[in-house]
Amino acid sequence: MIEEKVHISEELEPILKQVSDPEIPVLSIIDLGVVRSAEFNNGIAEIKITPTYSGCPAMDVIGDDIKAALLEAGYKAKVDLILSPAWSTDWITEEGRQALEDYGIAAPLEASADKKALLGETQVVKCTNCKSKNTQMVSQFGSTACKALFKCNDCQEPFDYFKCLI
Amino acid sequence: MNKDSLIKYILGIADNSLILGQRLGELTGHGPTLEVDIAMTNISLDLFGQVRSYFQYAAQLSEDDKTEDDFAFLRTEREYVNVLLVEQPNRDFGYTIARQFLFDHFHFLLLNEMQNSKDETLVAIAKKSLKEVSYHRRFSSDWVKRLGDGTEESKRKIQLAINDLWRFTEELFQKTEADLEAIKAGIGVETDKIKGKYLENVSAVLEEATLQKPKLEFFQEGGKKGIHSEHMGYLLSDMQYMQRTYPGMKW
Numbered sequence: 436m437i438e439e440k441v442h443i444s445e446e447l448e449p450i451l452k453q454v455s456d457p458e459i460p461v462l463s464i465i466d467l468g469v470v471r472s473a474e475f476n477n478g479i480a481e482i483k484i485t486p487t488y489s490g491c492p493a494m495d496v497i498g499d500d501i502k503a504a505l506l507e508a509g510y511k512a513k514v515d516l517i518l519s520p521a522w523s524t525d526w527i528t529e530e531g532r533q534a535l536e537d538y539g540i541a542a543p544l545e546a547s548a549d550k551k552a553l554l555g556e557t558q559v560v561k562c563t564n565c566k567s568k569n570t571q572m573v574s575q576f577g578s579t580a581c582k583a584l585f586k587c588n589d590c591q592e593p594f595d596y597f598k599c600l601i
Numbered sequence: 602m603n604k605d606s607l608i609k610y611i612l613g614i615a616d617n618s619l620i621l622g623q624r625l626g627e628l629t630g631h632g633p634t635l636e637v638d639i640a641m642t643n644i645s646l647d648l649f650g651q652v653r654s655y656f657q658y659a660a661q662l663s664e665d666d667k668t669e670d671d672f673a674f675l676r677t678e679r680e681y682v683n684v685l686l687v688e689q690p691n692r693d694f695g696y697t698i699a700r701q702f703l704f705d706h707f708h709f710l711l712l713n714e715m716q717n718s719k720d721e722t723l724v725a726i727a728k729k730s731l732k733e734v735s736y737h738r739r740f741s742s743d744w745v746k747r748l749g750d751g752t753e754e755s756k757r758k759i760q761l762a763i764n765d766l767w768r769f770t771e772e773l774f775q776k777t778e779a780d781l782e783a784i785k786a787g788i789g790v791e792t793d794k795i796k797g798k799y800l801e802n803v804s805a806v807l808e809e810a811t812l813q814k815p816k817l818e819f820f821q822e823g824g825k826k827g828i829h830s831e832h833m834g835y836l837l838s839d840m841q842y843m844q845r846t847y848p849g850m851k852w
Contacts, residue, residue: 489729490650518654519725521732574636575740576643580650580733584636600732 447473447480450508454500457493458579461538464497468526471517480505480512485522487600488580524599539563541585541596549599562587563594572596602786608659609682609779610789611723612672613825614711615655616683619673620833621704622648623840624691633694640740644701647733654726674844678837679827682777686769688824688833692762695748695755699762702741706802707773709738710795719787742806749810756811763807764815771820773799 443451443465451470452463464470464484472483482501486494498514505512524543527535532542541560543549548559560570567589575598577584582595602610625645632638656669686704691697712734715727748759774792776784783789807814823829843850 486650486729488647488650488733489654490646490648492646517725518729519721521725521729574640575736576636576640578639580643580646584639598736 441470442472442474443470444474444480446475447482447505447510450504450510451482451501454497454504457496457500459535459538459540461534462527462531464501466528466531466534468528468531469497469522478511480510482512482514483517484514485517485520487522491580493579522600524597527597535597536563539594540582541594543597543599545599560585560596562590562592564592565590602782602788604662604664606779606782607720607788608662609777610783611655611659611662613682613777613780614715615652615659615672616681617687617704617708618648618655619652620681620683620836621687621701622646622652623836624687624689624700625697627691627839628697637694641697644737644740647730647737651726651730651733654729658722658726670844674841678829678833681829681833681837682825682827684769684772685821685824685830686766686773688830688836689766689769690832693758695758696762696766698741698744698748699759699766701737702745702806703763703766703770703803704773705734705738705741706799706806707770707795709734710799710802711790711792714790714795718789723788745806745812746810749807749812759810760812763812767815767817768819768821772822772825775822775825777825 448465451473452465454464456462456464456467456469459467467487469484469487470482471485472481474481482505484494484497484501494516498516501514502512527543535542541563544559551559559568560572561568562570562585564587567587569588570585571588573584573586573593575583577595581598581600583598584593585596586593622645625641625648628638628641629645630638632641652673653669656672659672660667660669686700689696689700709731712727712731715723716731718724718727745759745763748755750756774796776792780789780792784791804814
């Protein structure tokens, strides 16, 4: 578990909570853990975000959405992309994990279980539809960079699994 | 070390990902199955994401007003310093997988070492990329095993591909002047240190895949010096088309 202190000003948090990942609209960027700091500096809101995956095309949109949301609330904003420390699925909040499950994306398992799941050794990823553990991985790479594709052997539904990065 | 050499060192790493990313991108909509198609383009996307970080850093270091796009789209063939391996075409699926496999194992070890660099930005990129490349390496290794230990035809094809591409593996560890300077400054990765592990890891997968490790006396090189194979020009004409046709265009 990578523990990292996040500095988010109380004034800015509710505004940032309204911004979501365009690929996963139910998940706010705060719950996704991509906002690493949000503080005022000389009256300008300075936001630092980190990508889930290097090539994540959502980052540009997220940056623009943050600026738009803050502008609407009457703040000037500056958004910086930082790489270090690298994002980890551990940073997704409990609330965020629940939102993912409700949306039909299985939340990431802990690292060792994830490795087993992706290697097909054990079936531990629960179907988001019928909650069965009788699932199998179809592909390590899914509809976006951060997801793998699974299917349920009981209800036959395909579903996304949010890959674990630690 | 001086900035020019550092930029050269960065491009030596970035260009491999750029050109391989472009090769994989060619498969968009052409993968043998939907899942593999998505996987290949996902890997391509990861590589392009990493390249952007490298090029943004190089642009920041350069004296003139270069941007990441200048590095990607406005260099001539001789100015690209990727290894020959990554520019080889997608002849068939086995060939594409073999190329990926031989590169991923190198890429993983390189990034793993780069985490100890004295350059903070390179450390950050390495740590970020390593997580992604672990998935790439697992994907290509799994496919090498599946094809090698698969049907007669799949085995024949993947073995042919490994045999053909093996001659490009030595160049992965070659060092340019910029590489040597970077190593001396504690920034670059001493590739001698990872070569043994590379051969060991690759051999282990080949053995499990019931494939033979090629025995070669002669290796081909040139890419790191800007001397590319005939395939490179075609790749660049495709990749640079928009910027060459509409100079300075923006999305």
